[in-house]
Amino acid sequence: xxxxxxxxxxxxxxxxxxxxxxxxxxxxxxxxxxxxxxxxxxxxxxxxxxxxxxxxxxxxxxxxxxxxxxxxxxxxxxxxxxxxxxxxxxxxxxxxxxxxxxxxxxxxxxxxxxxxxxxxxxxxxxxxxxxxxxxxxxxxxxxxxxxxxxxxxxxxxxxxxxxxxxxxxxxxxxxxxxxxxxxxxxxxxxxxxxxxxxxxxxxxxxxxxxxxxxxxxxxxxxxxxxxxxxxxxxxxxxxxxxxxxxxxxxxxxxxxxxxxxxxxxxxxxxxxxxxxxxxxxxxxxxxxxxxxxxxxxxxxxxxxxxxxxxxxxxxxxxxxxxxxxxxxx
Numbered sequence: 001x002x003x004x005x006x007x008x009x010x011x012x013x014x015x016x017x018x019x020x021x022x023x024x025x026x027x028x029x030x031x032x033x034x035x036x037x038x039x040x041x042x043x044x045x046x047x048x049x050x051x052x053x054x055x056x057x058x059x060x061x062x063x064x065x066x067x068x069x070x071x072x073x074x075x076x077x078x079x080x081x082x083x084x085x086x087x088x089x090x091x092x093x094x095x096x097x098x099x100x101x102x103x104x105x106x107x108x109x110x111x112x113x114x115x116x117x118x119x120x121x122x123x124x125x126x127x128x129x130x131x132x133x134x135x136x137x138x139x140x141x142x143x144x145x146x147x148x149x150x151x152x153x154x155x156x157x158x159x160x161x162x163x164x165x166x167x168x169x170x171x172x173x174x175x176x177x178x179x180x181x182x183x184x185x186x187x188x189x190x191x192x193x194x195x196x197x198x199x200x201x202x203x204x205x206x207x208x209x210x211x212x213x214x215x216x217x218x219x220x221x222x223x224x225x226x227x228x229x230x231x232x233x234x235x236x237x238x239x240x241x242x243x244x245x246x247x248x249x250x251x252x253x254x255x256x257x258x259x260x261x262x263x264x265x266x267x268x269x270x271x272x273x274x275x276x277x278x279x280x281x282x283x284x285x286x287x288x289x290x291x292x293x294x295x296x297x298x299x300x301x302x303x304x305x306x307x308x309x310x311x312x313x314x315x316x317x318x319x320x321x322x323x324x325x326x327x328x329x
């Protein structure tokens with residue numbers, strides 16, 4: 001009873017079957033590694049003539065990244081917001097959600113900026129998303145912390161796309177608005193301890209925004225960068241600013257791992273206050289020795305479209321000029 005993005009996830013993986021399925025779904029379609037994550041190996045195909053070459057590339061990358069070449073196809077919806085719901089299920093069968101996160105600002109289908117709660121939905125849709133996430137968890141008899149992910153179109157229609165059965169990079173924004181230590185809760189669930197709260201006990205306060213600081217070159221299609229870290233400067237953590245990183249001078253950034261260097265999380269009583277805190281904090285982060293996306297993050301944090309919450313999964317495509325804009329004064 002949960003709406004799904006139209007697609008194909010069958011066992012037949014030959015090119016002819018997948019090509020026919022793509023035509024049935026209708027272009028544009030998204031090819032995704034079934035064992036994947038982090039946007040790796042994904043391809044958007046706008047027309048039928050490009051499908052077979054994109055499929056071959058996706059299958060090859062899926063095998064290289066995940067040891068599994070199986071793919072699924074989805075109708076590529078746009079414009080959409082990528083909204084996910086944090087869920088918790090303990091061994092007593094208690095299931096509840098910890099509200100939602102907006103993860104729409106992405107490059108190559110991998111998240112760059114996440115915030116909680118989502119500024120663009122009303123309480124009716126917020127409650128519906130939470131209830132659907134709980135329904136998904138119950139349907140598979142899930143036990144643990146997890147994330148149920150949705151796409152929400154311009155008309156406010158949600159579509160379930162996947163469930164991540166793990167704690168995600170962006171869990172920090174949920175912790176900041178709920179005051180709950182999700183890592184501690186995950187240990188408690190693993191130890192089969194009941195969570196001593198109910199859904200009614202979970203309250204949110206304020207707004208939190210996380211930016212991912214990557215070793216990459218925004219001026220060159222965000223390609224990963226390598227090098228040796230010469231200097232790292234970050235602000236001291238406070239009640240409103242959180243830094244998560246083990247980065248230090250002398251660290252070598254190579255080619256074998258995700259280029260994520262650090263996470264900066266800013267909290268405020270309102271979204272506007274959180275953005276102001278984010279802007280200020282980013283000015284006090286400096287990483288020398290490897291190309292990174294700090295200047296790009298500063299530009300987004302000051303951009304009028306971001307301040308107005310006019311964001312979706314095509315944000316970077318529509319606002320490419322952000323990369324060419326001068327640094328905010």
